[in-house]
Amino acid sequence: MLTTAIRNLWAHKLRLMATVFSIMLGVAFMAGTLVLTATMRTTFDNLFADMYQGTDAVVRAQSAFEGPQESTGAQRGRIDESLLPVVSRVDGVAAASGEVSGYARLIAKDGKALGNPTNGAPTIGTNWTDNTTLNQFHIVEGRPPRADNEVVIDRKSARDGDLWPGTTTTVLVQGGPMRVVIAGVGRFGTADSPGGATVVAFRLPVAQRVMGAVGKFDSINLVADKGVSQTELVQRVSSVLPKGVEAVTGQTVTEESQSALRKALGFFYTFLLIFAVVAVLVGAFMMFNTFSITVQQRTRENGLLRALGASRRQILGAQLVEAGAVGLLASVVGIFAGLLIALGLKRLLVAVGIDIPSQGLVVTSSTVLICLLVGVGITLLSALSPARKAAKVPPIAAMQLGVVGSTGYGSKQRIYVGLTVLGLGAVALLLGLFGGVERPMLIVGAGALLVFFGVSILGRTVSLPLSRVIGAPLPRLRGITGELARENAMRNPKRTAAAASALMIGVGLVGFITIFVSSTKASINDAIDRGFTGDLVVDSGGGIAGGLDPGLAQRVGALPQVETAAGLRVGIAQVDGKAVIIESGGSDLFKIMNVDVRQGSMAELGRDGIGVYHKIADDNGWQIGTTVPAVFAKSGHNTLRVAAIYDDNAQAGDYVLGSAGYADNFDSKLDNKVFVQAKSGVPLATAVAAVKHITKDYPGVKVLDRAQYKSEQSKAFDQLLALVYALLGLAIIIALLGIANTLALSIGERVREVGLLRAVGMTRSQLRTTIRWEAVIIALQGTVLGLVIGLFFGWALVAAMGDQGVTVFRVPATSLAVVVLLAALAGALAAVQPSRRAAKLDVLRAVVSD
């Protein structure tokens, strides 16, 4: 039986290739993701181990609380620099050095700000450490900084910004733009930059000043005497530390950095893995379809084998061996293709600014094992049901003429099962989104999967009416060819539905993402229209960590063309036990930013007042005057009083602190944005020119009018959309292969019919038209089902994110129409090869075969 199985494979090389390709793509994507994960992990583990190699212990403030997102990590205050001599005197400490770090953004030689801290790696300022063991930098060009205006920068920034020793440039820091001279260029271990961050090292007193840490350190790094272990050093040092300050081993710091980076990249991996799963899933659908058709076509052959004495188990076994061989071949090829994908993804990461030190790809045995298991497993799984059908073929089938086998409209039982699965999926999805359950992402994912499965189970039942409706205009449009195409799409609903299912998944996700992104963008626009009554926004482009020095807001506010210029600041705090992002602004800000205050007043925040979004207040039962416990990294535990409750959180977030309160509790003095209202009667262009005259001293800063502000806010979503489209394109390609394969197989079944049509006068081009339109109907069927699902997913997610600012549900008709059009075109494309082959069929052979 084994040889029969293998021979079968070889007999249909083309079909084999298409099937292998579909599974291969999914496996390759998975392998690529896993290989990249392993490679990055190893790379960064090595990098951090290298960087902290000389550090035996670190003294720092105890963690006040964990940041709101996993990647933000522990929030710590600073320690007093007077601790340095105390710690240095401890027996066993060979060397000790203080360190500060904060926001600093380098300006490239061409005047543009380096790095993209909003979406990419941070832009870091720190101090130069003279102790070479503790210094993570090692200079590759130039020398250490000797004067207050001299800095050492990382080599990636030097390369990207064309900044080499001797060059004078600007660094944006808390005190405003600062002119500096590059003294040296350094590397971190084997990397030009730690993970793509830009790093500027000043002399210590300068660093303390520009990071807003005069008299303070973020940490003190220690080297132990020979013979003193890291643990011992920590023990000895701990005894001299005041309350709230801790000492940890270098090893601990290394591991913390390693795991923090893993977490930061974790989202990216999850994202990629989801697409790998989607690709594998779509491949499985195609696999199932191909096996079903071949089994049906081999009915007589299997009947003959049974008549010759093959047992059911042998037939089943042969089918599964065939499937297993396909799966194995596809997985092996997929793993190799995965290496290429990993290289491509690495390039992509470098392109978005994440610097990865050169290191060979890391292929672990678990990567290989997972890919083989998934590839072979999913193939076997999708072949199981067709194989069982093959085993059920009675010996008499060998004697029967023609291909029997149901065209399948779906039994009642099947409809019930499909509806149940669909219902379960929808419930799980909604529960995950609205139910406040543990691990909501997992439940939402499982729900989405079940919805797809449910719809594909019901596929054959809805296929017939759907084909009828979709194909309805065809006979009028295309005459007899259109009519035949429609009839052909309707003649085997089971097959049409299965071919459409694969496409449905890809289109469903595309539709979902399109609807979600366009709702989000509409919500952003809406929020800006509602919440921002000013004219201009000055954006630092520095993300949450960076910002504009407060002098800018003052200078802009002093302009004769400007009525109000108010800064918005951002920070992280723990409020009532929960880590949150907190925003802050003076009363001026709330003159031009409308948050719909319901109770209290933003003007009365004072030092200890807090404004709260009404849903948060409602959920916690807070009212005006309620006191709420809060923890800040700088100031520690504190008590805040609810002074205002507002209805619109789209611009100012859920929590607002007054300017005085912010100054008390945060080290940063940077404005995240400055909102500007021009004096009435001043033309917008005049105001823009005046503001730009000031911001030209601040490279990287953008002056945006309302429209630009809107598009700037949605830019990230457009990028996300492009990435998602690219990845889903993969799933759609697999699905199209599936349609092409299905068509080729069904035409193989219809050889005689094709011959007859040609004999009675159908031209080749008419034949091609017929097959093309059949493919278009199948493709549109998948598209329609996909869009319905996408609409549901999109609606559900938008509804669930109402509190997070997605307040508008927008169905982008034009984009979705383009999707439909593209799907139809793609369907026609899938028909090219099968229709060409059909047109080449020898008329005579087709008519007189047998």
Added chain:
Amino acid sequence: MSSLALESTTGTPTAPRIAAHTVDATKIYGRGQTEVCALDGITVEFEAQRFTAIMGPSGSGKSTLLHCVAGLDALTAGSVFIGDDDLRTMSDRQLTQLRRDRIGFVFQAYNLVPTLTALENVTLPLRLAGRKGNDDWVHTVVDIMSLNDRLTHRPAEMSGGQQQRVAVARALATRPEIIFGDEPTGNLDSHSSGEVLHFMRRAVDEMGQTIVMVTHDPHAASYADRILFLADGRVVDEMRQPTTEQVLERMKRFGE
């Protein structure tokens, strides 16, 4: 009924018009050692408005001759003419149009597109040509083939005889110059077979059609005006106004 006959039926009985003819038609399959000569230089004429049967033992080349004359297969050497047009000079597109507009076909089996109704099958060639498939002629054809109560049925819902009648009607629908039948009754029982042949005969007598049919059934051949006997790729005999007994007698001699 004479009004239904083709306009151009003005020839005298003594000199009938020629609907198709071959000149030195030769067809060789394979090459070298495996070379098989299916048609060995056949020159033959098929008269218009006549029912011609081609008979001969297996491998005599009768089906090959039919396929070549019908433009389904190409000759190795020699010529085939439908009317005055030489098929060898035609492109695939021209051949397709020839088959669609000027030739009708009835095959042994699988004559109908399963997804189309009887009427849709009948009008298929007309609609492929972009014409309306609903004129008086089609109604007449359907009438004569007694298919009026079957028009909306699909092939799967019809008996074998009914299916073949639909096939004959389809072949007639375009008013072709010549209809070719490749064992059109080969898959039918004797009753259905007789029915279909009866209708084919009517098509010739009442509608002035021209039919050329390959068959191995002497009874079927007896419906023809003329029988050509083939053996080893050559025309070896001819018979006019045959009876079943005469045909049987002649066929026996092939076995000797």
